[in-house]
Amino acid sequence: MSTTETTTATETTTLQKGYVGQSVPRREDKRLVEGQGVFFDDVKRHGMGYLHFVRSPYAHARIQSVDVSAALALPGVYGTLTGDEVAILTDPFFQIAADPGGQVKDYALAVGKVRYLGEPVAAVVAETRELARDAAELVEVDYEPLEVVVDARASLEDGAPVLHEDCGGNLSYTGVWEWGDVDGAFAEADHVVSISQLHFDRFNSTPLELDGALVEWNRGTGQWAITTNNQFPGFAVIMMAPAMRVGTDKLRMITQDIGGGFGNKITSHPQLVACCLLARKLNRPVQWTEWRTDFHQSMSHGNERWFLDTEVAVQSDGTMTAFRTKAIDDAGAYLRYEPLGGVIWSQVAPGMYRWRNLRLEFTQAMTNKAPVSPNRGYSRMQHLWFTERIIDIVAQELGFDRVELRKRNYVQPEDMPYETPNGCVYDSGDYPRALDLALELIGYDTVEQRRAEAVERGKLLGVGIGSTLDSGTNNFGQSQLLNPELQFSGNNEVATVKLDIFGEIVVTLGTTPQGQGHETTAAQVVADILGCDVDLVHVRAGHDSYWNSHAGFSGTYASQFAVTGLGAVKGAADELAEQMKTLASMVFQCPIEAIELADGFARIAENHEAALPFMALGAIPNANNAGFPVDPPPMNARFVFRPQFDVPDKEKKFGNLTLTYAMQIHACVVEVDPETGVYEIVDYAAVDDCGVRINPQIVEGQVMGATAHAIGAAMFESFVYDDEGNLLTPNFYDYHVPHALDMPPLKTSSVESPSPFTPLGTKGMGEGGGGGIHCVCAALQDALRAAGGALVTDSHNPYHRVWDMLRHPERSRDTVEVVKQ
Amino acid sequence: MSVNEPITSAVVTVTVNGTESEHEVPVRRLLVHFLRDDLDLTGTHIGCDTGSCGACTVHLDGVAVKSCAVLAVQADGATVMTVEGLAGEELTPLQRSFHEHHGLQCGYCTPGMLMSASALLAENPSPSEDEVKVALQGNICRCTGYWNIVEAVVAVGKGEAA
Numbered sequence: 013m014s015t016t017e018t019t020t021a022t023e024t025t026t027l028q029k030g031y032v033g034q035s036v037p038r039r040e041d042k043r044l045v046e047g048q049g050v051f052f053d054d055v056k057r058h059g060m061g062y063l064h065f066v067r068s069p070y071a072h073a074r075i076q077s078v079d080v081s082a083a084l085a086l087p088g089v090y091g092t093l094t095g096d097e098v099a100i101l102t103d104p105f106f107q108i109a110a111d112p113g114g115q116v117k118d119y120a121l122a123v124g125k126v127r128y129l130g131e132p133v134a135a136v137v138a139e140t141r142e143l144a145r146d147a148a149e150l151v152e153v154d155y156e157p158l159e160v161v162v163d164a165r166a167s168l169e170d171g172a173p174v175l176h177e178d179c180g181g182n183l184s185y186t187g188v189w190e191w192g193d194v195d196g197a198f199a200e201a202d203h204v205v206s207i208s209q210l211h212f213d214r215f216n217s218t219p220l221e222l223d224g225a226l227v228e229w230n231r232g233t234g235q236w237a238i239t240t241n242n243q244f245p246g247f248a249v250i251m252m253a254p255a256m257r258v259g260t261d262k263l264r265m266i267t268q269d270i271g272g273g274f275g276n277k278i279t280s281h282p283q284l285v286a287c288c289l290l291a292r293k294l295n296r297p298v299q300w301t302e303w304r305t306d307f308h309q310s311m312s313h314g315n316e317r318w319f320l321d322t323e324v325a326v327q328s329d330g331t332m333t334a335f336r337t338k339a340i341d342d343a344g345a346y347l348r349y350e351p352l353g354g355v356i357w358s359q360v361a362p363g364m365y366r367w368r369n370l371r372l373e374f375t376q377a378m379t380n381k382a383p384v385s386p387n388r389g390y391s392r393m394q395h396l397w398f399t400e401r402i403i404d405i406v407a408q409e410l411g412f413d414r415v416e417l418r419k420r421n422y423v424q425p426e427d428m429p430y431e432t433p434n435g436c437v438y439d440s441g442d443y444p445r446a447l448d449l450a451l452e453l454i455g456y457d458t459v460e461q462r463r464a465e466a467v468e469r470g471k472l473l474g475v476g477i478g479s480t481l482d483s484g485t486n487n488f489g490q491s492q493l494l495n496p497e498l499q500f501s502g503n504n505e506v507a508t509v510k511l512d513i514f515g516e517i518v519v520t521l522g523t524t525p526q527g528q529g530h531e532t533t534a535a536q537v538v539a540d541i542l543g544c545d546v547d548l549v550h551v552r553a554g555h556d557s558y559w560n561s562h563a564g565f566s567g568t569y570a571s572q573f574a575v576t577g578l579g580a581v582k583g584a585a586d587e588l589a590e591q592m593k594t595l596a597s598m599v600f601q602c603p604i605e606a607i608e609l610a611d612g613f614a615r616i617a618e619n620h621e622a623a624l625p626f627m628a629l630g631a632i633p634n635a636n637n638a639g640f641p642v643d644p645p646p647m648n649a650r651f652v653f654r655p656q657f658d659v660p661d662k663e664k665k666f667g668n669l670t671l672t673y674a675m676q677i678h679a680c681v682v683e684v685d686p687e688t689g690v691y692e693i694v695d696y697a698a699v700d701d702c703g704v705r706i707n708p709q710i711v712e713g714q715v716m717g718a719t720a721h722a723i724g725a726a727m728f729e730s731f732v733y734d735d736e737g738n739l740l741t742p743n744f745y746d747y748h749v750p751h752a753l754d755m756p757p758l759k760t761s762s763v764e765s766p767s768p769f770t771p772l773g774t775k776g777m778g779e780g781g782g783g784g785i786h787c788v789c790a791a792l793q794d795a796l797r798a799a800g801g802a803l804v805t806d807s808h809n810p811y812h813r814v815w816d817m818l819r820h821p822e823r824s825r826d827t828v829e830v831v832k833q
Numbered sequence: 834m835s836v837n838e839p840i841t842s843a844v845v846t847v848t849v850n851g852t853e854s855e856h857e858v859p860v861r862r863l864l865v866h867f868l869r870d871d872l873d874l875t876g877t878h879i880g881c882d883t884g885s886c887g888a889c890t891v892h893l894d895g896v897a898v899k900s901c902a903v904l905a906v907q908a909d910g911a912t913v914m915t916v917e918g919l920a921g922e923e924l925t926p927l928q929r930s931f932h933e934h935h936g937l938q939c940g941y942c943t944p945g946m947l948m949s950a951s952a953l954l955a956e957n958p959s960p961s962e963d964e965v966k967v968a969l970q971g972n973i974c975r976c977t978g979y980w981n982i983v984e985a986v987v988a989v990g991k992g993e994a995a
Contacts, residue, residue: 037932044940045928045947047876047916054875141870142861220880220888220975221941271878271941272975304881527938527976713935713977720978744885744973752966752979 031536031546032772035709038532040269040553049269050553052241053301055226060297061090061137063287064144066151067306068126068133071162071380071737072173075124076154078134083147088139091294092151093286095121095133101289102255105281109351110495113184113376116176118346120255120285126155127175127345128382129737130309135286137298160737164342164377165318175345175378184343185351185376185494189358189665191433192369197334201325204832205406212394213808214316214342215729216387217721218749219526221271223280223311224301229291236288237264242280243273243524244567245555247349251281256288261557263288268554273526274721275386275569276312279348308742313731314387315353316342317394323831324402325369330412332421334369335402341376341394346383351376353384355490356391359483359669360781361434363399364443365421368433380737386569388721389482393782396480397807400786404476404793405803409830414790415451418479419444429768435666436483438673439703439775440765443479446699450477450679453697453759459681467798471683474795478678478722478786482702484571484776485671487657493665502657503671504563505576509538509584511592511647513634515627517542519551519584520559522566523577528778529710530573534581536706537772541585542592543609544626563652571776574706575672576653579771583651591645592629598644599624599632653771672767672775674702676715678722678783680756682791686799689815691792693723693756698784701763702777703770711777712760718780719758724750726788730808796821803828845909849874850918858905865889867905868915876916876944880973887972890945891915897952899971916944919951926989927951936985938976945972950986959990 043049080092104117117123122133134151138144159173166172167182175182198204225240242248245265253260270277283300291298302311318340325334339357343350354374361370389396403421407414423430425442432438455462459475466473489501506522519534535549542549555562565576593607596614600607600622608617615623633644660667681695698719705711728748732740741747766773785807792814793804800821806813817824846855849872858867868874868891877900880886889900892914919925927950930936937943946969953960953968960968965986966979974982 038935040940041932041937042924044937044943045916045924045931046920047874047944049876049940051875051878051941053879054869056870056873140859141866142859218975219939219941220886220973221878221939222880269940271880272939274975301879304883304886527940529938709935713938713981716978716980717938717976721975743883744881745883749973749975750979751971751973752969752983755966755979758978758980 031539032706035707036532036536036546038529039535040529040531051221051269051271052224052226052239055239057226057228057297060226060299061139061294062141062144063135063137063290063298063300064148065132065306066134066136066148066153067309068122068129068131070126070155070157071129071160072158073126073155074158075122075126075133076156079152080134082150082152083136086143086147086150088143089147090137090139090296091290093121093135093290093293095119095123098289099123102285103257105251105255107347108491108495108498109184109347110497112179112181113347113351115178116347117178118282120282120289128310128380129739130306130382132283132286135290137290137294160380160735162379162381162733162735162737164316164340164379167377167379168375175380182378183375184347184378185354186374187354188373190371194334194336194369194371197369198323198325201333201832202328203326203410203830205324205326205409206829206831207322207405208320208827209805210319210322210398210401211806212317212397213806214313214731215725216276216312216314217274218747219272219274219276222302222304222307223277223283225284225287226297226299227287227291228297229295231295235262235264236291237266238284239266240284241267241270241277242284243270243277243526244569245524245557246562246564246566247278248281248284250564252285255285264557266556267524270524270526273568274388275390278569279312279385304744305742308747309739310382312385312387313344313382315384315391315394319398322402324406326406326410330417330420332365332367335367336371338373339375341374342381343376343378344381344383345378348383349385351494352491353391355493357395358434359436360392360396360481362432363396364423364479364481364675365399366423370433381733388718389779389782390570392481392483396781397786400478400790404790405828408793408797408803409828414477415447418447418477435660435668436670437668439767439769441673441675441701442763442765443675446675446677446701446763447477447479449761449763450677450697450699453761454679454681454695466683472686472795472798474682474684474791474793476680476787476789476791476794478783478790480676480781480783480786482571482674482676482777482779482781483670484674485575485655486570487669488565489657489659489667490669492662493660496662501659502654503576504565504652504654505580506561506563506566506650506652507577507580507584508561508648508650509581509588510649511588511626511630513630515625515630517544517549517626519549519581520561521551521577522555522562523573524555524568526568528568528573528714529707530577533578533706533710537578537581538585541582541589544612548612561650571674571779573776574774575770575776576655578706578774579653580651582771583653584649587649587651588647591647591649594645595629595632596624598640671769672703674775674777676700676780676783678719678787680787680791682788682795684792684795684814686818689811689818691811691814693788696756697759697761699761699763700777701765703765703767703775704773705762705764706772706774714778715760715780716758718778719784720750720755722780722782722784723788725807726785726809728810801825843906845906847908847911847913849913850915860904860906862905863901864903864905864908865900868900874915874917878941878944880941885973887949888942888945890948890972892948892952897949916947919947927954930985930989934981934985934988936977936982942972942974946974946982954989960987962987
């Protein structure tokens with residue numbers, strides 16, 4: 013049974029026992045508002061040198077020579093590193109892709125060729141930041157420029173310049189994903205709507221803190237200590253260690269506070285390797301902090317994607333039975349996490365709809381642009397945008413009501429848990445109800461009246477809906493659908509909970525939070541299980557692989573903490589509770605069932621006088637253990653949470669790819685100036701359902717953040733390249749991220765449909781599925797109906813594009829056809 | 834010193850968070866790097882190369898400035914306050930309000946937000962929502978979408994912070 017709550021203001025609550033479900037104020041905040049957080053760039057070491065990368069000014073060029081002598085001659089320069097050295101000292105990074113993408117040779121620095129503007133070619137370490145930058149200018153690199161390709165479609169054509177000769181072309185991965193009887197559904201369709209081209213634009217979430225690390229080499233043990241902000245250390249060491257020809261334990265990964273991540277901080281492993289090599293070569297700590305322009309030019313762009321020759325089969329009552337399309341994904345120059353985007357979209361293959369017959373030919377191309385890697389909503393957002401565009405274009409072309417069309421085709425609450433055509437299981441949810449809530453919040457019943465009022469003011473008003481999913485807790489077995497040789501499957505996360513000698517409860521996590529409040533929510537869960545005050549639970553900040561509280565998939569990414577992280581916390585706390593009860597039963601010589609944990613004591617439930625404070629329990633095994641005939645339990649529990657998954661069927665591309673499906677419905681109202689194309693979002697609502705909310709305030713904060721990113725992507729943010737591969741938006745001047753004044757009024761609300769598959773009924777959330785992009789596109793299309801009826805075929809719609817659509821509606825209209833009336 | 838030799842360093846005397854000290858600094862050193870690297874006041878952050886993000890905002894003689902757009906030598910003789918100087922024994926109402934209204938997530942932009950907002954509140958103790966947005970337009974936050982930040986600042990003006 014779901015419950016509903018409409019949140020209009022953040023409430024301060026008096027905390028009660030039973031912390032889960034309450035907006036416990038965040039315990040991270042005090043240090044952060046005092047400027048006492050510790051971000052990687054805040055850490056200093058005696059004698060450390062600052063690293064600056066020499067970067068390519070060309071998007072595609074052969075490296076003729078690299079001369080570092082002038083840089084080395086500068087007083088205060090400690091040393092340099094070049095691609096030639098890297099090629100000797102390391103092996104190319106392991107590739108996730110099968111051939112042809114598997115043939116990509118990717119190193120910490122460019123070897124032989126550069127393939128995108130901003131690619132690191134050499135590195136200089138010097139006494140100061142300024143000097144390192146100056147010295148980098150003195151490194152002379154001779155380039156032989158090569159022909160450039162920046163368009164994924166063009167890169168796949170014969171005769172296109174080839175980035176990686178070993179791949180025999182620019183194709184990294186291609187595969188046909190088909191389920192159901194697609195041809196049959198089209199044959200029986202009453203209508204077929206074709207859409208020749210849709211384009212999801214290139215942007216990313218641009219965390220405010222840039223990438224970097226402080227790397228210390230211990231020459232005695234051969235170990236590196238890497239204080240960094242990489243958000244997926246488990247993945248980073250899997251990439252780094254084999255390339256560096258060392259074991260993963262030689263790479264100690266440490267994080268504390270991280271200034272935003274959004275997936276963009278997963279693939280910093282090449283730069284971290286360069287830092288490690290230099291720390292060893294120079295035998296001194298090496299500090300690297302990326303510059304904003306470096307980040308924009310070289311790090312973690314989101315996946316740009318084209319959808320070509322889309323066809324949709326629709327029955328006359330509006331039932332959608334099938335779609336088929338050809339997706340071309342632009343990976344940029346290297347495959348740092350790719351081609352995983354080639355399978356991740358299929359976690360949400362039918363979107364929120366009951367499509368049973370789907371065919372998607374997925375092709376990924378490499379281009380002379382920055383490498384892509386996960387970005388909030390990774391790969392599903394692109395696909396969900398596509399499904400939402402289908403719904404709105406079909407509605408407009410065939411004359412269906414957009415709300416009714418959605419409700420008719422949504423997976424219904426009574427279908428839950430719902431198995432999609434490709435074997436994913438949507439765990440719970442009530443999509444029609446969430447849609448009603450969102451529409452109510454934007455005053456949908458008065459829209460026509462407001463539309464008429466807007467016309468009187470010379471404005472075009474439009475309403476849009478974005479239905480979206482936030483699939484969470486990956487089954488990494490899905491990687492085998494791209495490359496059957498891979499040996500990854502399932503998922504895990506680790507936590508330890510212990511009771512120390514003076515009764516302190518100490519929790520360690522394997523995760524690397526970047527603002528998601530893990531210290532707070534983990535404490536809530538532990539306090540409830542141990543029956544104590546939440547303030548007695550100390551959760552260590554950040555991640556350190558020396559804590560032995562991590563596993564191969566540890567990190568904070570892909571909407572999973574509330575399931576994997578808190579699943580591990582719950583498991584460890586349950587185990588510790590059992591140990592505490594056991595010890596109390598040994599002391600009181602009573603059955604364990606007689607013991608309860610409450611009010612900070614282990615006591616006999618029927619006799620509260622017989623009570624041991626936590627301090628006594630912690631002291632016994634640690635410091636006062638004589639006289640026990642059997643070992644007292646250690647008061648220390650480590651738990652590895654492992655969701656139940658099977659390896660998907662590689663032939664049929666069928667299986668459960670994620671454990672939970674959080675949902676968001678966004679709805680907005682825009683007003684467009686028909687003279688200029690300038691538009692404003694005048695009303696906005698986001699309704700979230702992520703199952704049980706451990707901390708509603710933190711959940712709402714995530715919904716807000718994802719909404720802001722989506723609005724930015726829809727209206728302002730784009731990585732724009734010219735034909736020579738120059739990035740035209742390399743900083744916050746040209747790449748406009750929303751400011752406080754850009755934000756529309758926002759209303760949030762939530763539905764709670766607990767997940768039946770997770771220990772706490774939670775679902776991973778936070779990515780938000782790009783709901784804001786979907787609904788802004790939909791609202792623009794609605795507004796333009798009264799001015800030529802242009803169709804929105806791009807995810808990114810700055811004012812000039814809207815102006816184009818107003819002037820030339822036929823350009824988009826010509827791309828859409830009702831083939832079968 | 835010959836007129837042909839460029840001056841590469843200078844001595845600055847600056848009062849930061851109430852403490853006066855004297856330092857020889859490279860003349861090209863930015864105030865933000867001086868604060869972070871020389872004084873180890875790492876609460877002031879850097880998020881861009883272009884003066885766009887405001888994470889480095891501090892008070893220079895009582896005025897909110899982006900410390901990446903000021904040279905350390907320009908602060909000679911000046912009084913600087915950084916985020917570390919805001920709280921005394923207890924958090925300020927503004928800091929508490931950010932906490933209560935969930936006005937921060939990763940906390941990276943927060944020092945700059947707090948310095949811009951505290952400068953606003955010093956001038957205008959009860960700002961409207963729009964006035965807060967204008968005052969914060971030079972500060973980028975990528976986590977919160979600004980709604981809770983604006984709410985937190987407005988609440989201080991209304992005396993709602995506990």
